[in-house]
Amino acid sequence: MAHILIWIISAASIALMLFRPFGIPEAVWTAAGALLLCVLRLIPLRLAGHAVAEGLDVYLFLTGMMLLSELAKIHGVFDWLAAIAVKHGDGSSARLFTLIYCVGTVVTIFMSNDATAVVLTPAVLTAVKRARVKPLPYLLICALIANAASFVLPISNPANLVVFHSAMPPLFLWLAMFALPSIVSITVTYLLLRWYCRDEMSTPSEEAEAVPPLSEPGKVSLIGILSVAVVLLAASALKLDLGLPTCLASLVIAAIVLIRERSNPMHVIRDVSWSVLPLVKTAGALEMLHGALLQAMQWPVAISGLAVGGIVGFSTNLVNNLPLGLIAGATLQTAPFHPILSKAVLIAVDLGPNLSIAGSLATILWLIAIRREGMHFSGWQFLMAGMIVMPISLLFTLGAALIGAH
Secondary structure, three states: OHHHHHHHHHHHHHHHHHHOHHHOOHHHHHHHHHHHHHHOOOOOHHHHHHHHHHOHHHHHHHHHHHHHHHHHHHOOHHHHHHHHHHHHHOOOHHHHHHHHHHHHHHHHHHHOHHHHHHHHHHHHHHHHHHHOOOOHHHHHHHHHHHHHOOOOOHHHOHHHHHHHHHHOOOHHHHHHHHHHHHHHHHHHHHHHHHHHOOOOOOOOOOOOOOOOOOOHHHHHHHHHHHHHHHHHHHHHHOOOOOHHHHHHHHHHHHHHHHHHHOOOHHHHHHHOOHHHHHHOOOOOOOHHHHHHHHHHOOOOHHHHHHHHHHHHHHHHHHHOHHHHHHHHHHHHHHOOOOHHHHHHHHHHHHHHHHHOHHHOHHHHHHHHHHHHOOOOOOHHHHHHHHHHHHHHHHHHHHHHHHHHOO
């Protein structure tokens, strides 16, 4: 009975977060759901405290990335990147689609999928409005590439930190494990999304505006972002936790920009989306999922890899990928398994959320970013695209992971 209540409360908090009755902010509903689980003693306080402690690295990582993203947003870095994509689209909807997809891929890889969702989305929306094209294909790019490219590097997705935690592979081993699956994921998602949006892609206005020069603080912010990416790659290569280096490096870059511009730091601190941190919560022990994973791990390697990937990929859309990543990661650490299963779990945790908005923190942040721009986008619209894109891309990507394992 307790397990059923955990699922019901978790699902209800996610649904309330998506629909926002009475205009109450998203983070309030998810925090209320987590609090209710504790009040009803469905989750022991010790377990809840342990979950918060386990998520500390993710909190630090998100804080650093949000701070960097806010600096880039304030000083026009993302608007500049989006304007370049529109300019070089040169009146071709296919070229514009591809360029924005490439920009989203690069931002996701080096700044995390949450940066793509939070700050690239509004910039792309502004850019496509200037180009006078329908926004749907380009908004979907920001959401789907945020997940499809999020396992190129360990820093590309906070969920990567959750799944592997202390067992994070060294950088070069990571690249060997995920290079081929990442290429397949990015390519297949591009082709499927391009096909799905074929009727929504209109010809951009030929009167493309000149790309405004990037301001001096914008250049410093961009250099800082690249410097932080180098720091994170070094930390990953040294098998260090990534949250603290991200946070410290971001604080240093922010201090440099603020001192150089003699700006009030409160302007940056106030605009950072602190309300997203309560979204990083656990949905409880989820023993049913744990049992299903253990059962699937007993099958032959190829079948087991596909089964585990499918279970985790679709389950991310029921409980969100961060808490599910905690459970899947703990399962991998407590049971003997073939190495391919860790790849399957990570791929499914990152790519599975492309099915629905509730699947990952990135897609939730993407929805919030769209709402802040005064646009409406329904969960059904996302699901229609996700039902085409996610299952096929997940199957091909898991297949690439299996091929790369032999």
